[in-house]
Amino acid sequence: AQSVTQPDIHITVSEGASLELRCNYSYGATPYLFWYVQSPGQGLQLLLKYFSGDTLVQGIKGFEAEFKRSQSSFNLRKPSVHWSDAAEYFCAVGAEVGTGNQFYFGTGTSLTVIP
């Protein structure tokens, strides 16, 4: 069965510091992987996605993620965090359900940015 694990429930970083959010997945086939960000009271916004090819993918807002098949991981990174990056981050893996596409979400990592 497909599943996504985000080991860190909450992370605090200083503004300007680097960031890495961890994501591990379980999926029998080649995964489609996604990172979403959710600001308080808002819906989820797609940051980036991996389908195939280059294992380092670039997203919006200066984020990137690296797919490592051997580790079943898809960690999200940012070299220098801004205060506006404080939000909840969700990793998701895509799977086909019937003829639709279902995404399995992790439980999220809450990011706090301190001045």
Next chain:
Amino acid sequence: NAGVTQTPKFRILKIGQSMTLQCTQDMNHNYMYWYRQDPGMGLKLIYYSVGAGITDKGEVPNGYNVSRSTTEDFPLRLELAAPSQTSVYFCATDRGYYGYTFGSGTRLTVV
């Protein structure tokens, strides 16, 4: 371009009442989904639709119903509200592994 619109944004229901959560999209996507989000639990799929007239159950469908008479609309119906249905509900659309576009959510409290 509105994307995905959900109404209402907030609602308080009494136990046993019914209501419909509305979801409308203007992107002409065939795939639409309803998720619920509970604290610390991520998102769980309730129902999904691959096109007008076609719906199917997700992971947590009990207590809910859906219909899809048009490409644009995908309402979610709660018939007998229970406290366990207190949650934030998100509608989403997708055109095939490009990633979801989410609505802004409906926060429902059942008391």
